[in-house]
Amino acid sequence: MNPAFSVIFFTSSSGAGYGLLVFAGLLTAMGAFPEGSHVIVCAVGLAMILITVGLLSSTAHLGRPERAWRALSQWRSSWLSHEGVLAIVTFLPTGLFFLGQFSLEQPLLRWLGWGPITAIMALLTVYSTGQIYASLKTIRQWCTIHVVPGYILIGLLGGGLVMSFIGSIFALPTDEVYWAIVLLAIVTGILKWDYWRNIDSGTASTTTNTATGLGTQNDRIRLLDAPTTSQNFVMREMGFRIARRHARKLRQISITTLFLIPTLGALCAPLIDSQISMIAITTMSLVSGSVGTVVERWLFFAEAKHVVTLYYGSEAA
Amino acid sequence: MTSLPESPCTKKLGLVIDLDICVGCHACAVNCKEWNASGHSAPMTDWNPYSGTEKRAGEDAGAWGIWFNRVHTFEVGEGADSRTVHFPRSCLHCETPACVTVCPTGASYKREEDGIVLVNSETCIGCKLCSWACPYGAREYDHSDGVMKKCTLCIDRIYNENLDEADRVPACVSTCPAGARHFGDLGDPSSEVSTLVKDRSGYDLMPELDYKPTNKYLPPRPKRDGNGEDGQPPLLATLAHEGQSNNDPTTEGVTGAMLRWVDIMLSR
Numbered sequence A: 001m002n003p004a005f006s007v008i009f010f011t012s013s014s015g016a017g018y019g020l021l022v023f024a025g026l027l028t029a030m031g032a033f034p035e036g037s038h039v040i041v042c043a044v045g046l047a048m049i050l051i052t053v054g055l056l057s058s059t060a061h062l063g064r065p066e067r068a069w070r071a072l073s074q075w076r077s078s079w080l081s082h083e084g085v086l087a088i089v090t091f092l093p094t095g096l097f098f099l100g101q102f103s104l105e106q107p108l109l110r111w112l113g114w115g116p117i118t119a120i121m122a123l124l125t126v127y128s129t130g131q132i133y134a135s136l137k138t139i140r141q142w143c144t145i146h147v148v149p150g151y152i153l154i155g156l157l158g159g160g161l162v163m164s165f166i167g168s169i170f171a172l173p174t175d176e177v178y179w180a181i182v183l184l185a186i187v188t189g190i191l192k193w194d195y196w197r198n199i200d201s202g203t204a205s206t207t208t209n210t211a212t213g214l215g216t217q218n219d220r221i222r223l224l225d226a227p228t229t230s231q232n233f234v235m236r237e238m239g240f241r242i243a244r245r246h247a248r249k250l251r252q253i254s255i256t257t258l259f260l261i262p263t264l265g266a267l268c269a270p271l272i273d274s275q276i277s278m279i280a281i282t283t284m285s286l287v288s289g290s291v292g293t294v295v296e297r298w299l300f301f302a303e304a305k306h307v308v309t310l311y312y313g314s315e316a317a
Numbered sequence B: 001m002t003s004l005p006e007s008p009c010t011k012k013l014g015l016v017i018d019l020d021i022c023v024g025c026h027a028c029a030v031n032c033k034e035w036n037a038s039g040h041s042a043p044m045t046d047w048n049p050y051s052g053t054e055k056r057a058g059e060d061a062g063a064w065g066i067w068f069n070r071v072h073t074f075e076v077g078e079g080a081d082s083r084t085v086h087f088p089r090s091c092l093h094c095e096t097p098a099c100v101t102v103c104p105t106g107a108s109y110k111r112e113e114d115g116i117v118l119v120n121s122e123t124c125i126g127c128k129l130c131s132w133a134c135p136y137g138a139r140e141y142d143h144s145d146g147v148m149k150k151c152t153l154c155i156d157r158i159y160n161e162n163l164d165e166a167d168r169v170p171a172c173v174s175t176c177p178a179g180a181r182h183f184g185d186l187g188d189p190s191s192e193v194s195t196l197v198k199d200r201s202g203y204d205l206m207p208e209l210d211y212k213p214t215n216k217y218l219p220p221r222p223k224r225d226g227n228g229e230d231g232q233p234p235l236l237a238t239l240a241h242e243g244q245s246n247n248d249p250t251t252e253g254v255t256g257a258m259l260r261w262v263d264i265m266l267s268r
């Protein structure tokens, strides 16, 4: 599949934003920060920026961005519509949660439930993002049990990295966040490893035989003449495939930057006294994790092979 | 509504494509483009039609544009046993198509009355998700309009009262010079198309994905062996023999001289 930059940026940025909301919501509920803490104000504010920028960038992918609101209409049947509706609805508890940090007198805003509700809504939104891909039977590399948890965990990991960065800026680091990062990085790393093992070894039930209905299982079916001498939309959109050896290198890069470096950072940061070094470490982890997320997302598209390519000369999907 | 019709459509209009007969002339694809360029989903935009003129580097991969119907040619099997099969491919108007259910706007829909799958170009936002959900590559995106387009089963022909009754069939069907394309109601077991599917063991493409295509494909008939001694099929061998005795080049006259000359030229 052709990796569209706007979609990669959207899922990476919004994913981290929602992860950050989960951290902010849960940490407040756990009483890790006093109400009105700068850390929470910053976290929720930044999360809203990351989410909004991501959502706006996703509309750049549309042929008719001015009609984007129509995407909310099929909330009963389409995962893309679920995602859109949830993204917008989530702004409500998020906004109240945010305002609650300032208006400590207002009982509605002070309600402690807004944090956890925000966290749940954020998780549901990322869940539906993952489902958009995981529900496509046409792409073997997406239609796996790894994809939805992958989206959620990487979002949470990104959120944790931003949270630890904010904590270090205000010199209010929390051990819970560091431990969460280590845990998330390990679990997600294993998940991605298993995902890659799975897509490398899996065999497709859809073949050129089933696609054309020609020959028997052992017959080789070759494309003799394509329907066009140039590249049509389907070939450009679905035909993108990355060379195996590049994929291997990029997998290593994403494992190192997304899982290894943040784990090391989160293990080292609590041992350090100087705030400057702590900021340096959390910044490094955040930058590294962001690069890793973008590489992981890019690979997610580039390694995905659509069954329609079987009609255009590829022998397996 | 982007959900599928609640009760499965009883009328299932679709095509039956005979792979035994298709000669790969692309006439169906061309006439599809011809009709639909001013039809329900018009225009069928082309980009860089003269090739080599695209401004941005890397964009020029030749002329390209929207087609609802494309003819692929496959070679099946190896060596002497292999055969060439021409394979036209267009929307199969599936019964449970994910292209419809993934659509966030309701622009993609399946008509309850006849099962035709269409895109409403007034509400499509061009998110392209439906093209990802279609296994058959039936949907092509129009960069100029910013919306998705696809085969309409020539909805503006099959119900068009301005056309003669005989012409109310899809453009691709009416134009096929070999008669390899058939149009009809596959929901009616007694229709001509259903009978054809039954008699010739018509099949679904990618049945394992469970989109339940309405369109069916008829397999190429088995290859016939049993050639004559000299390697020619028996009928041809007889004809050649008869030809030889009737047109003996030794015959007198102008015809005889011509035939002799032809014989010499061909024997070189």
Ligand code: SF4
Pocket (backbone or CB within 6 Å): B090, B091, B092, B093, B094, B097, B098, B099, B100, B117, B133, B134, B135, B136, B137, B138, B139, B150, B211
């Ligand atoms: S062939 Fe593709 S576009 Fe047509 S109905 Fe089936 S899934 Fe949808």
Ligand code: SF4
Pocket (backbone or CB within 6 Å): B102, B103, B104, B105, B106, B107, B108, B119, B123, B124, B125, B126, B127, B128, B129, B130, B131, B147, B148
């Ligand atoms: S491109 Fe248009 S028709 Fe296709 S899913 Fe998106 S909105 Fe629906």
Ligand code: SF4
Pocket (backbone or CB within 6 Å): B028, B031, B032, B033, B035, B036, B068, B069, B090, B091, B150, B151, B152, B153, B154, B170, B171, B172, B173
């Ligand atoms: S039915 Fe009409 S739109 Fe569909 S492939 Fe045939 S000519 Fe094209």
